[in-house]
Amino acid sequence: MLVLSEDSSRTTGKDARQSNIAAGKAISESVRTTLGPRGMDKMLVSDxxxxxxxxxGATILDEMDIEHPAAEMIVDVAETQEEEIGDGTTTAAVLTGQLLSQAEELFEDDVHPTTIVEGYHEAAxxxxxxxxxxxxxxxIDAEILFRVAESSMTGKGTGDVTADKLAQVVVDAVQAVRSGTDxxxxxxxxxxxxxxxxxxxxxxEGIVLDEEPAADAMPRQLSNASVAVLDVELEVSTGDVDAEYSVDSVDQLTAAMESEEQELRDYAQQIADTGVEAVFITEDADDRVLSYLARDGILAIDGLSDSDATSVANATGAKRIGDLNDLSEDSFGSVEQIRxxxxxxxxxxxxxxxxAADAVTVFVRGGTDHVVDEVERAxxxxxxxxxxxxxxxAVVPGAGAAExxxxxxxxxxxxxxxxxxxxxxRAFADAIDALPRTLAENAGADPIDSLVDLRAEHDSTGRAGLIAEGRTAEVGDPVEHGILDPAQVKHEAVKSATEASTMIARIDDVISSS
Structure with a gap:
């Protein structure tokens, strides 16, 4: 009996499990060498x-052109980790691959998939x-936050700047928008x-817009300036109905042109009369209006996006105005400096x-586009x-100590x-061990010897991590070296990796159709 179409294919039992696990392990392996402060970079080239x-890790997996459905699940793990926490994506992906590898060995020992799933969830x-x-x-004070930020960025491609310099910028940014634990x-x-x-x-301490003055003659720097945000089109008024006008003489043409000129001059004069020093406009403004504003020493930026206009309003306390007749000092915002x-x-x-500034901007620099992109990600x-x-x-010791x-x-x-x-x-524990083992391998140390030393130090002191300093990687106390991770990073990595690996392990039938 033919149940599936001729264009369909089906893989069942052991073959299906092996195919899915192999795909998952391949994806995990692709990012494993990037783990830790001594992790290597990947170059991804598009078509x-x-x-x-x-x-x-999240960027690497997102840029890769992945078609296998089981491999896509690991990409989803990294994306979830990135969305929920922002870091630990490589850890989650590597752990998922290791859990699948351990499951494969259990399958060979005739352990049932349901037993593996139950054991993994209990271990999690x-x-x-x-x-x-x-x-x-x-x-959790500023010093702890600094150590967390520094640990997160150590080993990432941050150009010529050390992680501690960027860490201070990050902590200052978070502290500026922090209210208690929010x-x-x-x-x-x-x-x-x-x-x-x-x-x-x-x-x-404010915002940075990828915009420039609407006219060259406008001021490039203002101090203690008043600001207006306009949702107004500053161009010659046009009717809603298409119409044609007949001009019979030069005087009529001159009068029409003078009328237009006066209308535009009135727009600029109405703005200037309020005393505002900088206007941010979401609609288009006629060049003649802009020249009049420049003549009066008013800085204007037109064609702003709605999001940028909202940012300006929030940063300065200005009200967004939809009619020039509503423009007054009551609607102005103010800033210490515009440059x-x-x-x-x-x-x-x-x-x-x-x-009314409630926003800050981290202005990220880099020598090249590739460097600045990587610094931005870090x-x-x-x-x-x-x-x-x-x-x-909550924070936990880093450098593999938590694992x-x-x-x-x-x-x-x-x-x-x-x-x-x-x-x-026990297989779950072996999969967890692969994380500090990978840290050691990426740092140039012997992974087996390092794992043995880490276990011995943990049994002796209760806290042992792999400290990468200079060209060596030594076992020590991560807390003493200021290597800290948010506890939630570990929680999310274990949770998402467990869910993905158990879902893949339960699949025993793959049906695909064209």
């Missing part, structure tokens, strides 16, 4: 020649308890500009010290992990688990 150089629950137990009993992440903007070293990255700076062929507008991830630390109020503790606790509690499920619980 049209665009090049991306990064060691950010134990891992969550171990993470909470590892959380440091300390106040962080208004949307109020932190990133603006990038190539052409200078990464060390020129700075925090702007226009030229970068190569680009001009950017800096709006700083607004009266800063974005660091902002997310620092914000997560503030919101969850060593998790694996140790899972093995201890596995003894109390009966039946074949104990095998899958």
């Amino acid at each position: 049209d020649g665009d090049v991306v150089i990064t060691n950010d 629950s134990i891992a969550a308890e171990a993470i909470d137990a590892m959380a440091l009993d300390t106040e 962080v208004a992440r949307d109020n932190i903007q990133l603006q990038t500009q190539s052409g200078a070293s990464s060390s020129s990255t700075e925090l702007v 226009i700076e030229k970068f190569d062929e680009d001009e950017l507008t800096f709006i700083e010290g607004g009266e 800063v974005k991830d660091a902002i997310d992990v620092v914000a997560t630390t503030v919101e969850t109020d 060593i503790a998790i694996a140790d606790r899972i093995r201890d509690e596995a003894d109390a688990i009966s039946g074949r499920k104990q095998l899958s619980v």
Whole structure:
């Protein structure tokens, strides 16, 4: 009996599991060498020649052209980690691949998929308890946040600037929009500009617009300036109905032109009479209006996007006005400084010290477009992990120490688990061990010897991580070296990796159709 169409194909049983696990392991392996402070970068080249150089796991997986459905699940793991936490994407992807690899060995020992799934979920629950137990009993102050940011960016392609310099910028940005344990992440903007070293990255207490003055004669710098935001078209009025006018003489043409000129002059005069010093306009403005505004020393930027106009209004306290007749001092905002700076062929507008400023901008610099893109990714991830630390109020030792503790606790509690499920619980611990082992391998150390030393140090002191300094990687206390991670990064990585690996392990039939 023919059930499927002739164009369909079906893979069942062992072959289906092997295919899915092989795809998952291949994706995991593609990012494994990027893990840790000594991780390497990947160069990704698209069909049209665009090049991306990064060691950010989420970016790598997003840029790869992946077709296998099981491999796509691991991409989803990285995307979820990126959206929820902002960091730990490589950890989540590598752990998923290792869990699949351990599951493959269990299949060969005739362990049923359901038993593997149950064991993995029980091990994940134990891992969550171990993470909470590892959380440091300390106040999450500026110093802790600095260490979290620095740990997040160490080893990433940040050009000529060390992680500690960028970490301070990140912490200052988060502190500026923090209220208790709440962080208004949307109020932190990133603006990038190539052409200078990464060390020129700075925090702007306000916003930066990729816009320039509408006329060359307009001022390039204003201090203690009043600001208006206009949703008004400053051009000659036109009717709603298409109509043709007959001009019979030169006098009629002159009168029409003078009428238009007067209308435009009135727009500029009406704005100038209010005393405003800078106007940001979402609609188009006639060049003649702009020339009149320039003559009166008024800075104008037209054609703003709705989001940029909203940002200006929020940063300065200005009200968005839809009719020039409503423009008055009551609708103005104010700023300490507006400055226009030229970068190569680009001009950017800096709006700083607004009266109602609730936003800051990290102005990211880099010598080339590739460098500035990677610095931007590093800063974005660091902002997310620092914000997560503030919101969850929990950090754990980094450098593999949390993973060593998790694996140790899972093995201890596995003894109390009966039946074949104990095998899958222990397999979960072996998969966790692959993370510090990978850190050691990427740092140039012997992975087996390092893992043995880490376990011994953990048994002795209760806290052991792999500290990469100079050209060596030594076992030590990560807390003493200021290597800290948000506890939520570990929680999310374990959770998402477990869910993805168990979902793939349960598949025993793959049906595809054209």
